[in-house]
Amino acid sequence: xxxxxxxxxxRYSASILDSEGSLSLSSLNLDGxxxxxxxxxxxxxxxHGRLRVEIAGAPRLAHVTKLGDDWWIHLDGRIHxxxxxxxxxxxxxxxxxxxxxxxxxxxLEIHVKQGQRVRDGQALMVMEAMKMEHRIQAPMAGxxxxxxYSVGDRVEMGATLIEIGD
Amino acid sequence: MPEDTFSSAPRPFSKVLVANRGExxxxxxxxxxxxxxxxxxxxxxxxxxxxxxxxxxxxxxxAGQTLAETYLNSEAIISAAxxxxxxxxxxxxxxxSERSDFAxxxxxxxxxxxxxxxxxxxxxxxxxxxRFRMIESGVPVIPGEELTVPDGSDxxxxxxxxxxxxxxxxxxKASAGGGGKGMRAVQEPKMLRTEYEAASREASxxxxxxxxYVERLLTGARHIEVQILADSHGNCIHLNERxxxxxxxxxxxxxxxxxxxxxxxxxxxxxxxxxxxxESVGYEGAGTVEFLLSSRGKFYFLEMNTRLQVEHPVTxxxxxxxxxxxxxxxxxxxxxxxxxxxxGISGHAIEARVYAEDASRNFLPCVGRLAIWKTPxxxxxxxxxxxxxxxxxxxxxxxxxAKLIVHAPTRRAALRRLDTALSDLIALGVTTNIGFxxxxxxxxxxxxxxxxxxxxxxxxxxxxxxSEVDPTILVAVACAAQRLGLERVLSDGGLGALDNHxxxxxxxxxxxxxxxx
Numbered sequence: 001x002x003x004x005x006x007x008x009x010x011r012y013s014a015s016i017l018d019s020e021g022s023l024s025l026s027s028l029n030l031d032g033x034x035x036x037x038x039x040x041x042x043x044x045x046x047x048h049g050r051l052r053v054e055i056a057g058a059p060r061l062a063h064v065t066k067l068g069d070d071w072w073i074h075l076d077g078r079i080h081x082x083x084x085x086x087x088x089x090x091x092x093x094x095x096x097x098x099x100x101x102x103x104x105x106x107x108l109e110i111h112v113k114q115g116q117r118v119r120d121g122q123a124l125m126v127m128e129a130m131k132m133e134h135r136i137q138a139p140m141a142g143x144x145x146x147x148x149y150s151v152g153d154r155v156e157m158g159a160t161l162i163e164i165g166d
Numbered sequence: 167m168p169e170d171t172f173s174s175a176p177r178p179f180s181k182v183l184v185a186n187r188g189e190x191x192x193x194x195x196x197x198x199x200x201x202x203x204x205x206x207x208x209x210x211x212x213x214x215x216x217x218x219x220x221x222x223x224x225x226x227x228x229a230g231q232t233l234a235e236t237y238l239n240s241e242a243i244i245s246a247a248x249x250x251x252x253x254x255x256x257x258x259x260x261x262x263s264e265r266s267d268f269a270x271x272x273x274x275x276x277x278x279x280x281x282x283x284x285x286x287x288x289x290x291x292x293x294x295x296x297r298f299r300m301i302e303s304g305v306p307v308i309p310g311e312e313l314t315v316p317d318g319s320d321x322x323x324x325x326x327x328x329x330x331x332x333x334x335x336x337x338x339k340a341s342a343g344g345g346g347k348g349m350r351a352v353q354e355p356k357m358l359r360t361e362y363e364a365a366s367r368e369a370s371x372x373x374x375x376x377x378x379y380v381e382r383l384l385t386g387a388r389h390i391e392v393q394i395l396a397d398s399h400g401n402c403i404h405l406n407e408r409x410x411x412x413x414x415x416x417x418x419x420x421x422x423x424x425x426x427x428x429x430x431x432x433x434x435x436x437x438x439x440x441x442x443x444x445e446s447v448g449y450e451g452a453g454t455v456e457f458l459l460s461s462r463g464k465f466y467f468l469e470m471n472t473r474l475q476v477e478h479p480v481t482x483x484x485x486x487x488x489x490x491x492x493x494x495x496x497x498x499x500x501x502x503x504x505x506x507x508x509x510g511i512s513g514h515a516i517e518a519r520v521y522a523e524d525a526s527r528n529f530l531p532c533v534g535r536l537a538i539w540k541t542p543x544x545x546x547x548x549x550x551x552x553x554x555x556x557x558x559x560x561x562x563x564x565x566x567x568a569k570l571i572v573h574a575p576t577r578r579a580a581l582r583r584l585d586t587a588l589s590d591l592i593a594l595g596v597t598t599n600i601g602f603x604x605x606x607x608x609x610x611x612x613x614x615x616x617x618x619x620x621x622x623x624x625x626x627x628x629x630x631x632x633s634e635v636d637p638t639i640l641v642a643v644a645c646a647a648q649r650l651g652l653e654r655v656l657s658d659g660g661l662g663a664l665d666n667h668x669x670x671x672x673x674x675x676x677x678x679x680x681x682x683x
Binding site: 001003006009016018036038049051053063064065066067071072073074075077078102103123129133 | 535
């Protein structure tokens with residue numbers, strides 16, 4: 001199993017050591033290279049959804065829950081997401097030059113046409129969700145090669161909205 | 167509160183319909199229960215399992231997907247009140263709360279309207295008429311020139327000419343706007359058209375009215391608002407100020423009372439101006455007069471919100487006055503029963519708004535299911551929540567999940583309590599702004615009490631956090647959780663049965679670090 005924390009931090013793989021219910025990492029790799037294992041030992045708590053986490057000998061409780069491939073972790077007053085990946089699986093790459101919806105919502109306006117040249121940062125469309133508007137801007141200069149939606153369409157998060165080529 | 171208080175009042179009622187959803191509906195429904203009143207609420211298709219439906223004694227379904235069909239559907243709401251035997255309507259905030267036609271329709275239907283007179287709503291709701299009324303009454307107004315832009319055909323020329331006279335930067339506001347919706351800052355002329363169109367559209371979507379107007383943008387000012395209470399017997403008092411200077415794109419993020427920038431003399435002056443503003447429109451009930459306080463200590467009328475505010479709890483905590491109960495009493499025709507001299511300030515209260523949004527991705531609204539939702543509790547901690555564990559957060563409504571309010575003897579103690587309570591608020595499954603709230607409250611600009619309304623918009627918020635956690639520890643926790651099979655949800659719904667996470671609950675003989683025999 002491989003793990004990533006947040007975005008763009010690389011893939012970890014770990015082997016785990018179980019010493020009478022106290023779990024720790026016996027080895028840890030980041031993008032294939034060995035890195036130091038943290039001084040942490042983890043054990044079950046008497047309540048489901050919690051773990052006892054001892055960091056450098058200091059105990060605290062972590063709340064954890066898994067949704068899809070994501071482990072949501074509340075530790076030391078902060079909330080984190082660790083994503084699980086099948087070993088060797090590729091990142092889900094967005095379409096080359098594609099712009100995806102940052103949230104589910106409705107397309108309010110489209111400012112560009114297919115074949116039009118746009119500059120870096122140009123406003124391409126306006127989306128609405130939760131009664132607030134968000135502008136979709138060009139991440140680079142280029143030519144609009146494909147528009148996937150029309151005004152009024154409802155889109156899911158991550159849906160490719162517009163493709164831009166050179 | 168004896169149960170016959172409301173049934174023997176001049177305008178008696180015994181059953182309140184709450185025409186809202188989310189945390190404010192829950193708050194008002196609970197207040198009704200405390201007052202010995204029965205309660206009804208309404209819900210849309212998407213809200214079948216919502217918390218406010220559970221809290222109400224009865225709930226009436228209003229079929230429909232859009233807000234216009236449901237929570238903004240005044241006819242359906244009034245008929246829900248009549249069919250369920252409710253004899254009063256509380257609108258909460260947002261939705262129909264500042265629609266004078268709705269207030270009139272409620273009264274015309276023979277129901278008690280728990281809010282100010284329709285005439286006060288319409289005078290204050292139209293920002294131009296409010297401004298003229300304030301000028302007549304001697305309440306200071308924001309400097310600069312204004313112009314109404316009628317919604318319709320070619321209005322951009324008139325708008326551009328007016329904008330040039332007012333001068334940039336300026337603020338475009340929907341006359342019927344509020345809560346930051348339909349309000350746009352325009353820094354330079356070339357942005358006027360896009361910002362105008364966006365503001366007008368946002369206002370139409372949220373309020374069903376696309377009128378916009380122009381105002382000088384004051385920078386470096388604080389947002390200070392004064393809570394007022396007035397009854398139908400000519401009594402009007404103020405309940406001190408709230409400081410709501412910490413805003414992002416005109417949405418309040420953290421509010422507090424009292425303001426670190428207001429001394430007793432200024433409080434007295436602003437309170438008197440707020441009372442004058444309320445009296446000028448014959449106000450009744452709870453209302454808020456918003457002011458901008460300039461860096462030179464001068465204050466200017468911004469607008470009056472003729473309803474309960476989101477941030478009303480900080481006033482309740484510091485004055486000990488239950489504003490929703492007072493709304494009920496005033497609506498019933500009872501006198502306030504308190505005078506200005508009775509209103510004190512006890513300690514300091516701070517409210518943080520918990521939103522389902524990703525601060526690291528330009529505050530995009532986030533959706534998902536709140537697999538774990540545990541709120542902190544303890545002395546001086548109040549959580550007004552519209553959600554519960556297991557609820558889905560969808561794109562259909564405002565992304566505010568809850569408000570965390572803390573109260574402590576001093577501002578410094580309240581800040582510490584806020585940080586601790588936020589760190590004990592566990593929301594897993596939906597990305598929230600909890601970490602951002604902690605970082606912001608801990609920022610020296612806020613902790614020193616020196617924030618102005620442009621602070622967040624002009625700051626690089628990515629530099630706020632100093633709490634980078636070692637990712638290898640998180641990987642270890644995830645690995646261990648996976649190995650121990652914690653992804654399995656207990657069949658008895660055990661997730662919901664969990665108590666707080668301090669380690670002191672459950673087995674009383676077991677604490678975090680050791681077990682007792």
